[in-house]
Amino acid sequence: MEQAVLKKLRYSGLGERLTDPVIVHLMANALSNPDLLSLAAGFTDNAALPIDLVRQVVGEVAELPGGSECLQYGMNSGRPGLREAVIGLLSAYQGEQSIELDQDHVLISNGSQQSLYIATQVLCDPGDIVLVEKPSYFVYLEVLKGLGVRPVSIPTLADGRIDLDGLRTLIDRLSRNGDAGRIKALYMVTYHANPSSRCMPEDDKRNLGKLLQSLDFALPVIEDAAYRDLFFEKPFSARSILSLPEYADLPCLYAGTFTKPFATGMKVGYCCCPDKQLLGKMLNVKGQQDFGTANFTQAIIEKVINDGRYENFLREIRPHYGHKMQILHNALKEEGLAEMGWKWDVPAGGLLLWAEAPEGFDTRMGSPFYHACIDDGVLYVPGDYCFAEGSPFNYVRLSFGVLDEERLKEAAKRFVLSVRLACQNA
Amino acid sequence: MEQAVLKKLRYSGLGERLTDPVIVHLMANALSNPDLLSLAAGFTDNAALPIDLVRQVVGEVAELPGGSECLQYGMNSGRPGLREAVIGLLSAYQGEQSIELDQDHVLISNGSQQSLYIATQVLCDPGDIVLVEKPSYFVYLEVLKGLGVRPVSIPTLADGRIDLDGLRTLIDRLSRNGDAGRIKALYMVTYHANPSSRCMPEDDKRNLGKLLQSLDFALPVIEDAAYRDLFFEKPFSARSILSLPEYADLPCLYAGTFTKPFATGMKVGYCCCPDKQLLGKMLNVKGQQDFGTANFTQAIIEKVINDGRYENFLREIRPHYGHKMQILHNALKEEGLAEMGWKWDVPAGGLLLWAEAPEGFDTRMGSPFYHACIDDGVLYVPGDYCFAEGSPFNYVRLSFGVLDEERLKEAAKRFVLSVRLACQNA
Numbered sequence: 020m021e022q023a024v025l026k027k028l029r030y031s032g033l034g035e036r037l038t039d040p041v042i043v044h045l046m047a048n049a050l051s052n053p054d055l056l057s058l059a060a061g062f063t064d065n066a067a068l069p070i071d072l073v074r075q076v077v078g079e080v081a082e083l084p085g086g087s088e089c090l091q092y093g094m095n096s097g098r099p100g101l102r103e104a105v106i107g108l109l110s111a112y113q114g115e116q117s118i119e120l121d122q123d124h125v126l127i128s129n130g131s132q133q134s135l136y137i138a139t140q141v142l143c144d145p146g147d148i149v150l151v152e153k154p155s156y157f158v159y160l161e162v163l164k165g166l167g168v169r170p171v172s173i174p175t176l177a178d179g180r181i182d183l184d185g186l187r188t189l190i191d192r193l194s195r196n197g198d199a200g201r202i203k204a205l206y207m208v209t210y211h212a213n214p215s216s217r218c219m220p221e222d223d224k225r226n227l228g229k230l231l232q233s234l235d236f237a238l239p240v241i242e243d244a245a246y247r248d249l250f251f252e253k254p255f256s257a258r259s260i261l262s263l264p265e266y267a268d269l270p271c272l273y274a275g276t277f278t279k280p281f282a283t284g285m286k287v288g289y290c291c292c293p294d295k296q297l298l299g300k301m302l303n304v305k306g307q308q309d310f311g312t313a314n315f316t317q318a319i320i321e322k323v324i325n326d327g328r329y330e331n332f333l334r335e336i337r338p339h340y341g342h343k344m345q346i347l348h349n350a351l352k353e354e355g356l357a358e359m360g361w362k363w364d365v366p367a368g369g370l371l372l373w374a375e376a377p378e379g380f381d382t383r384m385g386s387p388f389y390h391a392c393i394d395d396g397v398l399y400v401p402g403d404y405c406f407a408e409g410s411p412f413n414y415v416r417l418s419f420g421v422l423d424e425e426r427l428k429e430a431a432k433r434f435v436l437s438v439r440l441a442c443q444n445a
Numbered sequence: 446m447e448q449a450v451l452k453k454l455r456y457s458g459l460g461e462r463l464t465d466p467v468i469v470h471l472m473a474n475a476l477s478n479p480d481l482l483s484l485a486a487g488f489t490d491n492a493a494l495p496i497d498l499v500r501q502v503v504g505e506v507a508e509l510p511g512g513s514e515c516l517q518y519g520m521n522s523g524r525p526g527l528r529e530a531v532i533g534l535l536s537a538y539q540g541e542q543s544i545e546l547d548q549d550h551v552l553i554s555n556g557s558q559q560s561l562y563i564a565t566q567v568l569c570d571p572g573d574i575v576l577v578e579k580p581s582y583f584v585y586l587e588v589l590k591g592l593g594v595r596p597v598s599i600p601t602l603a604d605g606r607i608d609l610d611g612l613r614t615l616i617d618r619l620s621r622n623g624d625a626g627r628i629k630a631l632y633m634v635t636y637h638a639n640p641s642s643r644c645m646p647e648d649d650k651r652n653l654g655k656l657l658q659s660l661d662f663a664l665p666v667i668e669d670a671a672y673r674d675l676f677f678e679k680p681f682s683a684r685s686i687l688s689l690p691e692y693a694d695l696p697c698l699y700a701g702t703f704t705k706p707f708a709t710g711m712k713v714g715y716c717c718c719p720d721k722q723l724l725g726k727m728l729n730v731k732g733q734q735d736f737g738t739a740n741f742t743q744a745i746i747e748k749v750i751n752d753g754r755y756e757n758f759l760r761e762i763r764p765h766y767g768h769k770m771q772i773l774h775n776a777l778k779e780e781g782l783a784e785m786g787w788k789w790d791v792p793a794g795g796l797l798l799w800a801e802a803p804e805g806f807d808t809r810m811g812s813p814f815y816h817a818c819i820d821d822g823v824l825y826v827p828g829d830y831c832f833a834e835g836s837p838f839n840y841v842r843l844s845f846g847v848l849d850e851e852r853l854k855e856a857a858k859r860f861v862l863s864v865r866l867a868c869q870n871a
Binding site: 026027028029030031032033034037038039040042043060062063065066068069070071073074077078081085086087088089090091092093095128129130132133136140141142143144147158161162165200203235236237239268270282283284285286287294296297299300303304306307308309310311312313314315316318 | 452453454455456457458459460463464465466468469486488489491492494495496497499500503504507511512513514515516517518519521554555556558559562566567568569570573584587588591626629661662663665694696708709710711712713720722723725726729730732733734735736737738739740741742744
């Protein structure tokens with residue numbers, strides 16, 4: 020018996036590489052103060068979730084002839100009707116009417132997250148490189164870490180845009196080091212990005228495409244458009260890589276979701292990939308992971324899209340989040356954050372506000388400032404998690420998705436107070 | 446442009462290893478005959494799916510205070526209430542009252558399939574070995590293939606039970622070849638198994654545990670109990686590995702699901718793992734793949750379990766499938782299959798009937814018999830897919846889940862007719 024207890028369980032390389040995800044640390048810290056107001060979680064607003072609409076739709080689906088079909092297994096790739104609906108939504112964006120996609124280019128996944136994970140599994144071995152933005156989506160950085168893949172940041176210009184000359188220099192440097200063959204994908208969040216809320220201008224996207232075309236290897240591009248539908252006033256004008264001629268010869272993957280804009284609890288996302296071989300390999304992995312996303316939640320979303328109720332819902336929700344963003348933005352301003360040298364862009368969509376503290380201001384988890392915030396009852400995501408190289412340290416990601424108006428104001432007040440105290444102590 | 450087209454996309458090792466799943470071949474063959482009756486798909490019966498119950502429950506959930514919560518993100522590990530309910534269901538089985546599990550030992554996944562996939566990722570590197578039964582669940586064999594893991598069959602006795610002496614010899618042989626260190630898990634389907642419909646007697650399970658305890662390494666055991674709740678008359682008496690003292694010191698993982706017994710379209714399964722480190726690593730991967738199974742479908746299942754309506758539903762559904770099994774069994778008998786030397790056990794649960802043809806009878810995909818069945822309008826799963834070593838070739842897996850009574854009879858008729866013709870032509 021004792022001997023048995025001493026036997027050590029051997030994990031795989033992946034098993035050994037894993038460390039607790041950022042969110043676990045955040046939650047553990049949150050638990051230490053039950054009055055904590057969280058600007059950290061990228062949740063949507065419970066008060067704005069479409070529970071009555073969903074109940075109504077489930078009733079309608081149940082009444083259909085053969086209505087129980089939605090409780091049966093569906094296809095591994097997802098419901099044909101939902102895949103058509105995805106194409107319909109995409110081609111409704113200005114400039115994308117002539118998008119060349121059919122059902123067989125679409126995979127329905129458990130949120131867009133699963134599409135990102137599977138694409139990375141299919142494209143990357145441990146030791147490979149994925150080029151990412153600076154900053155990038157921290158959960159995707161964790162995916163890469165888990166799979167043993169090295170994220171390498173694309174250099175940026177002073178205004179935060181991609182530095183194409185810098186990218187070419189970076190690729191040349193990797194080539195000289197013999198690492199060019201290890202670059203397996205470029206990942207970018209192009210609409211109201213997590214965490215920066217930036218949108219990538221179409222010209223930048225096209226110029227990036229030209230640069231990638233000029234490489235002597237086929238570099239897959241993963242465009243994460245999770246927040247594209249969540250603009251506040253009008254859709255961002257840039258077309259997706261699926262419609263831009265500069266990407267026509269590159270292996271492209273466009274990931275989107277109904278989770279964020281409609282209902283996070285549904286966990287239905289998708290990817291579109293005109294490269295049928297690449298998508299076919301992803302479908303094989305999907306078939307092994309779960310052989311299809313829940314048919315029931317897909318059926319609900321298919322129905323609300325086809326009835327126009329999805330678009331109606333979005334029309335209500337967009338100004339709601341726009342208003343919440345304004346609340347947080349105004350509160351930070353009124354409390355005097357800008358006067359202390361902090362800078363942030365006013366987002367035009369999404370759920371996040373990305374703020375830069377003066378250089379040298381340390382926002383990392385475990386920093387005095389981080390602990391002061393917890394003590395004052397407010398939580399944020401330390402910005403260093405969003406950088407492939409783990410720095411700089413002077414950013415925070417603040418979400419205005421969850422908290423109601425009063426709590427958002429209170430959270431902003433607490434946050435700015437912590438900044439002020441930190442400055443006084445420095 | 447032309448140059449760009451010629452660039453070859455480089456896949457990962459996993460990407461290169463993937464081949465089309467069995468189900469894709471089956472479906473392609475099915476499409477060639479639209480009148481085909483499928484005994485292949487492991488689907489449940491559309492007519493028996495609980496659509497009215499689900500509609501009612503969604504209405505009730507929506508009426509609850511804070512009812513929209515089910516449309517919000519849930520926890521990565523799953524709803525606490527559902528994890529408690531899982532433990533409640535498990536400990537309701539005879540002999541398992543004192544099962545030592547708490548919420549933190551349970552992970553809710555997209556069907557039990559995702560739990561199997563993630564466990565294998567965490568435990569196995571390419572080139573590693575997983576011991577499997579003979580026959581085993583063919584989708585799991587595909588998981589292993591995709592991850593580059595070698596399935597090795599545990600020897601069986603003439604009556605189909607595990608051959609423990611043979612297993613020890615096998616492990617000794619692997620040790621002599623220097624491969625002992627590569628054995629990373631043992632996977633077994635222990636209740637109304639897919640495909641054999643066998644249940645593993647408790648004595649066999651305990652003796653297996655003793656053997657594994659005697660090894661000088663800690664071998665994780667994955668018990669797949671997907672069909673445990675789907676018995677026809679009474680639950681199979683064996684306790685799970687979670688309750689057996691012989692497994693107390695082994696890393697154990699027990700996978701179950703609500704997908705098969707309740708609604709396949711919900712895709713909610715789970716695993717229980719008393720080894721918190723192992724489960725913790727699995728949770729990390731879960732956090733990267735989708736950070737939580739759809740909260741909405743979990744909430745529905747949690748409610749039907751806690752209200753007792755899940756158990757009521759099972760009480761109705763069990764005799765329904767028992768009856769369908771009898772229809773298929775009787776039809777095969779009446780058509781004269783046994784007289785032609787075919788043998789099968791009468792299942793006591795599950796959705797599958799596993800039949801053995803006389804030696805030398807080739808049931809493989811692409812065999813004359815397989816094509817004759819397609820031509821005659823009936824589809825089955827060739828049994829060789831269920832063997833790690835790809836043989837023997839004289840088995841078929843027949844599902845009685847989907848087809849209604851009349852069609853089941855007709856499918857059996859067509860199947861036996863094809864056998865008869867094959868015997869005459871031989």
